[in-house]
Ligand SMILES: Nc1nc2c(c(=O)[nH]1)N(C=O)[C@@H](CNc1ccc(C(=O)N[C@@H](CCC(=O)O)C(=O)O)cc1)CN2
């Protein structure tokens with residue numbers, strides 16, 4: 001556990017240092033686009049702090065005819081819901097400094113989950129914020145494709161997976177599309 005805490009601190013520092021300098025956006029790989037079909041529900045997220053901005057992947061999903069959704073958070077203990085979202089429609093302030101759709105939005109079951117993360121490794125294990133929100137969402141939607149979105153500096157090899165950790169199917173960075 002303390003291991004995870006120090007890994008989070010190291011990875012957050014690397015992420016903050018990376019975004020402080022000019023950097024390219026997240027790359028849209030042809031293998032991501034090939035996964036998309038019209039009508040699919042693609043859950044994205046609104047980045048906070050130095051998190052990678054998934055906007056290029058959202059644009060690709062919209063161009064492929066997909067519907068977007070965003071996570072809605074009540075508190076640390078309550079499971080996430082995913083609410084339908086169209087670009088330009090309003091967002092509200094949520095906990096942890098998040099921007100999110102209003103609570104009375106339309107809940108949807110995502111086909112693809114664009115997932116924020118603090119660190120990832122070559123086996124596509126993911127270290128998140130520590131509330132277990134995405135771990136629980138992956139358990140609730142086991143059929144969804146789990147795509148991590150991260151800056152390349154967030155790769156830390158040899159993360160130890162806990163029993164509840166569900167690995168990602170791929171990670172999109174500003175440099176490459178990583179699969180296990
Ligand atoms: N942009 C974004 N949206 C997201 C997440 C995320 O990681 N990033 N989540 C992922 O589960 C869910 C929200 N869960 C969260 C749980 C805890 C903290 C949290 O403890 N934040 C720290 C600050 C961390 C930092 O500096 O990066 C805090 O408030 O002290 C944040 C989000 C859903 N939406």
Ligand SMILES: Nc1ncnc2c1ncn2[C@@H]1O[C@H](COP(=O)(O)OP(=O)(O)OP(=O)(O)O)[C@@H](O)[C@H]1O
Nearest residue numbers: 126127128129130131132133134135136139162164
């Ligand atoms: N499927 C699940 N059902 C219930 N609780 C879960 C589940 N998955 C994880 N948790 C709980 O969530 C907590 C946080 O887990 P962990 O530290 O691995 O989060 P994380 O890797 O930072 O990811 P996240 O971004 O999802 O918070 C743990 O206490 C764990 O018991």
